[in-house]
Amino acid sequence: MDVLIKGGTLVTMDREQGILKNFSVAVEDGRIVEVAERIPGEADFVIDARGKVVIPGLVNTHTHAAMTLFRGAADDLPLHRWLQEEIWPVEAKLKPQHVYAGTLLACLEMLTSGITCFNDMYFYLEEAARAAEEAGMRAVLSYPLLDVAGEEQGRELLKVAENGLRRFRDSELVRVFVGPHAPYTCSEELLLSAVELAEKYETRIHIHVSETREEVERFLREKGMRPVEYLESIGFLSDRVLIAHGVHLSREEQKLVSSRGAKISHNPVSNMKLGAGVAPVTEYIRAGITVALGTDGAASNNVLDMFQEMKTCALLQKVTSGDASALPAVEALKLATLNGAMALGMHNAGVIRSGAVADITVVNMRRPHLTPLSNPVSHLVYAAKGSDVSDVLVNGRVVVQNGRCRTLDAEEVERFALKQARELFESAGRGDRLFTEEVS
Amino acid sequence: MDVLIKGGTLVTMDREQGILKNFSVAVEDGRIVEVAERIPGEADFVIDARGKVVIPGLVNTHTHAAMTLFRGAADDLPLHRWLQEEIWPVEAKLKPQHVYAGTLLACLEMLTSGITCFNDMYFYLEEAARAAEEAGMRAVLSYPLLDVAGEEQGRELLKVAENGLRRFRDSELVRVFVGPHAPYTCSEELLLSAVELAEKYETRIHIHVSETREEVERFLREKGMRPVEYLESIGFLSDRVLIAHGVHLSREEQKLVSSRGAKISHNPVSNMKLGAGVAPVTEYIRAGITVALGTDGAASNNVLDMFQEMKTCALLQKVTSGDASALPAVEALKLATLNGAMALGMHNAGVIRSGAVADITVVNMRRPHLTPLSNPVSHLVYAAKGSDVSDVLVNGRVVVQNGRCRTLDAEEVERFALKQARELFESAGRGDRLFTEEVS
Numbered sequence: 001m002d003v004l005i006k007g008g009t010l011v012t013m014d015r016e017q018g019i020l021k022n023f024s025v026a027v028e029d030g031r032i033v034e035v036a037e038r039i040p041g042e043a044d045f046v047i048d049a050r051g052k053v054v055i056p057g058l059v060n061t062h063t064h065a066a067m068t069l070f071r072g073a074a075d076d077l078p079l080h081r082w083l084q085e086e087i088w089p090v091e092a093k094l095k096p097q098h099v100y101a102g103t104l105l106a107c108l109e110m111l112t113s114g115i116t117c118f119n120d121m122y123f124y125l126e127e128a129a130r131a132a133e134e135a136g137m138r139a140v141l142s143y144p145l146l147d148v149a150g151e152e153q154g155r156e157l158l159k160v161a162e163n164g165l166r167r168f169r170d171s172e173l174v175r176v177f178v179g180p181h182a183p184y185t186c187s188e189e190l191l192l193s194a195v196e197l198a199e200k201y202e203t204r205i206h207i208h209v210s211e212t213r214e215e216v217e218r219f220l221r222e223k224g225m226r227p228v229e230y231l232e233s234i235g236f237l238s239d240r241v242l243i244a245h246g247v248h249l250s251r252e253e254q255k256l257v258s259s260r261g262a263k264i265s266h267n268p269v270s271n272m273k274l275g276a277g278v279a280p281v282t283e284y285i286r287a288g289i290t291v292a293l294g295t296d297g298a299a300s301n302n303v304l305d306m307f308q309e310m311k312t313c314a315l316l317q318k319v320t321s322g323d324a325s326a327l328p329a330v331e332a333l334k335l336a337t338l339n340g341a342m343a344l345g346m347h348n349a350g351v352i353r354s355g356a357v358a359d360i361t362v363v364n365m366r367r368p369h370l371t372p373l374s375n376p377v378s379h380l381v382y383a384a385k386g387s388d389v390s391d392v393l394v395n396g397r398v399v400v401q402n403g404r405c406r407t408l409d410a411e412e413v414e415r416f417a418l419k420q421a422r423e424l425f426e427s428a429g430r431g432d433r434l435f436t437e438e439v440s
Numbered sequence: 441m442d443v444l445i446k447g448g449t450l451v452t453m454d455r456e457q458g459i460l461k462n463f464s465v466a467v468e469d470g471r472i473v474e475v476a477e478r479i480p481g482e483a484d485f486v487i488d489a490r491g492k493v494v495i496p497g498l499v500n501t502h503t504h505a506a507m508t509l510f511r512g513a514a515d516d517l518p519l520h521r522w523l524q525e526e527i528w529p530v531e532a533k534l535k536p537q538h539v540y541a542g543t544l545l546a547c548l549e550m551l552t553s554g555i556t557c558f559n560d561m562y563f564y565l566e567e568a569a570r571a572a573e574e575a576g577m578r579a580v581l582s583y584p585l586l587d588v589a590g591e592e593q594g595r596e597l598l599k600v601a602e603n604g605l606r607r608f609r610d611s612e613l614v615r616v617f618v619g620p621h622a623p624y625t626c627s628e629e630l631l632l633s634a635v636e637l638a639e640k641y642e643t644r645i646h647i648h649v650s651e652t653r654e655e656v657e658r659f660l661r662e663k664g665m666r667p668v669e670y671l672e673s674i675g676f677l678s679d680r681v682l683i684a685h686g687v688h689l690s691r692e693e694q695k696l697v698s699s700r701g702a703k704i705s706h707n708p709v710s711n712m713k714l715g716a717g718v719a720p721v722t723e724y725i726r727a728g729i730t731v732a733l734g735t736d737g738a739a740s741n742n743v744l745d746m747f748q749e750m751k752t753c754a755l756l757q758k759v760t761s762g763d764a765s766a767l768p769a770v771e772a773l774k775l776a777t778l779n780g781a782m783a784l785g786m787h788n789a790g791v792i793r794s795g796a797v798a799d800i801t802v803v804n805m806r807r808p809h810l811t812p813l814s815n816p817v818s819h820l821v822y823a824a825k826g827s828d829v830s831d832v833l834v835n836g837r838v839v840v841q842n843g844r845c846r847t848l849d850a851e852e853v854e855r856f857a858l859k860q861a862r863e864l865f866e867s868a869g870r871g872d873r874l875f876t877e878e879v880s
Contacts, residue, residue, distance in 0.1 A: 072815040073815065075769055112808065273755055273764065275758045303822070322715045368549035369549045374510075375513065378742065382713070383512065417812060
């Protein structure tokens, strides 16, 4: 076999298996081939999982990976000032190498904190793909479509998107979704063209919906409908659709999302940081919607750490409901693993089970803040940090070993990202936004 | 000099100095003796702070340190069931060695994540003191006073508390406060005896107030006043008082706390996890109250990580106000450092300045999730984790070096804590609450 994970506590996220103590996992050709107490035979690679917990790889279902270059450059600003005065003027100067550098840095951060797959929406998609492939990380990419500047903009971007769809058809790690940016930046025509394109390439759709109250109010004012109602009215909603944010959905909209089989990527940290609001995900789950978790970009988080998202998600539901039993730990872990895989249409993934995709994260529990090991699920959600991850497999390949990334040179990636960030901010006349201490 | 911290970025929390790039700090006899670009002379201990950020030690102003033994043993339960069915029956079996083991584990966790001082309320105070002294950590301890079982209980506990006050009068690292548990567990007489005791020993008072809505409703029902109004009416409030939680204070109560000079320890993670509510700390600060931060015990958090408290504090104020500019990063950092020292009555502390107490935390910024180093304050609050701490000084002594605790043997402390946790839960007939994987 290729890899043997030996003698750990498996939190399988599989109803039949539950939690398996002192169990092993065998991996071959990108798949889990056996889950058992003892697995005989030689492995090319052995991970000693004693004192560790083995979980399905964490799935980050909404991010803008290359925005790691913007980390810390603009905080504590109202959303419109943040976007219009800080983010957009710098993004206007983006070049391919910035996206490559920022995505490499994001992959390094995500892999070493246990994320095996991310769902991205950003420019220069082929550069993000190159970074993910070099990192050995699973990526779902979509090029943002919008036509606020007119029909021609929409047509041009559709071509760019279709090129991406064609180019990565046969990639092992990269899949391409269609990414209409949001109902307020896309015309009805563009939204429907996006649906057509997704149908043609048998892929899915990634779109921002109902992130802020202002967005909902604008739709009510201009269309007499809320955003999800509008999407339903034009025939956009289906099981191909993954809604990012979805903070402000009425009960009626929840029913629409649920009955159409659309999914929601909940981004609690970003929603808090930008003051967007609290998505009532307990209601969404009760309505039968598949809810997954995402970090959003580093400009509004400012990290890509799914452990933080799990804890924040659970805590937000508890404090807003006044009920400490709301969204228990095991549910948060499910959103970050199994539901993440479902939201991205990955089959037989997000679970530790024979036959499943071998995207696996191993967490070291021999830490002061994880002692005593009373309850592995509680510790994963309420106590662990990204820095507790010891080993990570993507598609059966060991990409992180003992906390170190094997596919990327961390120092080199950090140095390159810093250089590109400086170049980008200076080209936008914003060199002062970066604290220019040399990493020497 | 004893210690030289060389060539780092100093986030001094001192208005006149601000942020100093490529500066050094000299430490002698427990004090900072110089802050300058170049400091000549030999040091017994040199910390290379290139690529690192130097801040005043983080101050955890409310915890129950020994409750690390309860970590993960009971989550996702309504507050009353959590306390009555899970916590209290086990606490009834507490022995001195449990408090010693749990506090050692807490000190290990806190020191290695950059906390230099904690304010504790728990049983077997002398065992907690022993653990803190062994760890080389600054501790403020108070024995919980209550008299729900009658006057005699109150009288006995006052004696225990007074013994503690006498015993640690001359300790270098340990101070003792008077700790009436809460206005709903102490009679008026006991509350006033606590004030007398604090005056006699010229010390301060640590008390839980207005943690839940139920507490406020009970006071309104039984006394016709809210908890803080009641404390004011009996002459309890003064600048000696540190209120833990203080989640539900009316504007009128905020004015009382402010005018009396009492302080508030805000515990956002615990308040979320137990569904207690969101303290409007932006209002409190505007009212002129000194607000500091605390983790509460590990049973309701489940970690003792002040980086997580800083981020959660800022994010909660933003999302509840809908204003992304609420409680900016620098304010959160101030609550965790300077205000923490003020809340505990530490003079010339919580700041990097010549003459100040040498409680110092050094954070390594050469990490993927802290790249690029755009803004050190933003990174400290929104991106750093406890695991990014490299070096810690308490009272001028290097207690953590390159992430490793020099005063405690981490493996031994973890093993001892696990053993004591198991013994404690088994003695309470709750062995099943602990996941008994051997740490071998």
